[in-house]
Amino acid sequence: MMTGLLKDMRSVGIACAVAAVGSGIAYMMAAGAPGRYPFVNGAALLIGLLLFAAVDQLPARLRNAPVALAIGLALMATALFGVSGEGATRWAKLGPILIQPSLILLPMLVVLLARTREPLAMAGALLAAVALAIQPDRAMAGALAASLAALALWSRDPWSAAGLLGAIACFAVTVLRPDGLPAMPYVDGIFYSAFDVHPLAGIAVVGGAALLLVPAISGWGQGHRHASVLFGTIWLAIIAAAALGNYPTPLVGYGGSAVIGYLLSLSVFPKASRSEKAPVASTRGQVIGENDGSSLAASLN
Template sequence: MSRGLRRGAADLVCRLLLASLPTHLRPWGDAVRQEVTHIPDQTEALLYALGSLAGLLPRALATHLSHPMVGHEPRQTLSRESTHMSESRESVFRPRRFAVACGAGAVLSGLAYLGLADAPSSHLAVNALALLIGFVLMAMLDRLSARSGAWRPAVIVAAAAAILFTAVLGQPVEGASRWARVAGLSIQPSLILVPLLVLAFARAKDWLSTAGVLVVALALALQPDRGMAGALAAGMIAIALLRPDRTAVMAALGAAAGFAATLFRPDRLPAVPHVDQILYTAFGTGTGAGMAMLGGAFLLILPAIMGLARDRDGRILYAAHGAVWSAIVLAAALGNYPTPVVGYGGSAILGYFLALAALPKTAAGRREGRSSISDVEAKPPGRPTLRAAPSSA
């Protein structure tokens, strides 16, 4: 990893840390950022930033979870009106912005791991390019959805068709057909589309969407892809538990059946270096590589935890998001399945950012600009805003 990339990664980690910390812990975040700025060695600065993130995030998360509805105490010198306006501004929680920061932090943590593990430079380039493409695709999907309210069934049906096509006509490797060739690169359509499909279904209640989910469950069983079948089942079960209507229960049962079918299919794929099993091998490379890998994996699930704590009205979306990515990480820990975002491979990065287009932009119940797929009505939770840190001097 180049010096500039390592310094940029360290700076982004510091920004993410400051955005996550409650007010009383932000002096620690400022101190960490100042210390990182004055560390001359770029690798040492990145490792220090990652270590501080790992050390302070549990305390920040504990504060957010133990006081989910508590905001800042107003200064006594402020008038009642100005206090009310201040609390109104600070109560806004922006789930998508926070999730984008977490996703970018996870990708940079993965780049740090790949660099420390002496992965080929092409691996780093592919992941970095996937980050840029994923962000662009997320913005494009958000703009497209603002023009049409029929995006959910369309996305689900299109995803079902693509995954079924891969199962039938994809590139078979050791009996598994999970990949397709695009522009000379192998991509995994299920890893790109299933996270978005699950979040789209979380807001869909029609039978066409349910039929699409059942087709995806069948396709994943045919591939077979035990990891993504488990992710689909986890997401559908989370939705059915919070929204137990007929469509959700039917989709959950179908997804669970598809996952059960994969348990009886052989899976002989060997582990690929820098892709599979890195949850176990990263610390063998070094403490810094292991910390980068674990921190990146945790960042994928952090937006769901924060959303559940701060936005009760959007809990179905956050529960589905957290269930899907927890299952994908768990599959990577239990078998030879890609370690998402942190390991080499652009499919998981594209899938993560595409799915973020379905998360709400704000959880304060106020619409910002035109309506989009992310607008979710919510009551102000009375919590402070997670603001990005100011740019360094």
């Protein structure tokens, strides 16, 4: 059974998410963060797991182009009607809680593009790019542009190329606009400040962030190469942005949006094929696979 779970990239991803959040909680406790910070990240992990299970039950047709368009519209609504601070409008308010929709929804949209590049899906990606330029959100705009560059290089189709050009133009807008948000303790710049707390705290933060990329490697080995490239690119870009500027450090830093976003992006990753599950014993005592022992590469679509 354990071998079967390890072969499922999504199970690997859930394990990595739990370990990364745990590493971040250990860092925050060692650094003396307010008591609610570890609680928020732990609660976000639970919510993310529940959303993962809910999305997993949806029919495949509801997890493709229409969802991508809905994500683009949601990010545009955030840019136009969201909560503002220091010249940026990146947040939405749910009761007393502030969330960052781009961290929750954009990784999911990018992985969806591995399943479909219909005009409707690419329209969602372009809407998201424009919304990020309006907000502005330089980190997420750069992450989207990097992901669409990987998509265009892999797919070499006109819709991907059009999406890339739009994303690059919108990212350029965010570069030209000022971004004066100050660094927030336990959120931004913790790849460096954690080592000031204790070398082990720094190792926990860096190691936890590195775990976020492990599912892309696992998915590549299962044959889900297209989705793995996009999943790995979006999260690597988000991690790089956190290392280079005052942007949230995903999962190991304080903030529940990235935790939920990570699990949602896993939820739309292609499932393991039946032939990738653990082998079962035949009545003759032999160990065989579910497809007469055959191993088939999982389809990307």
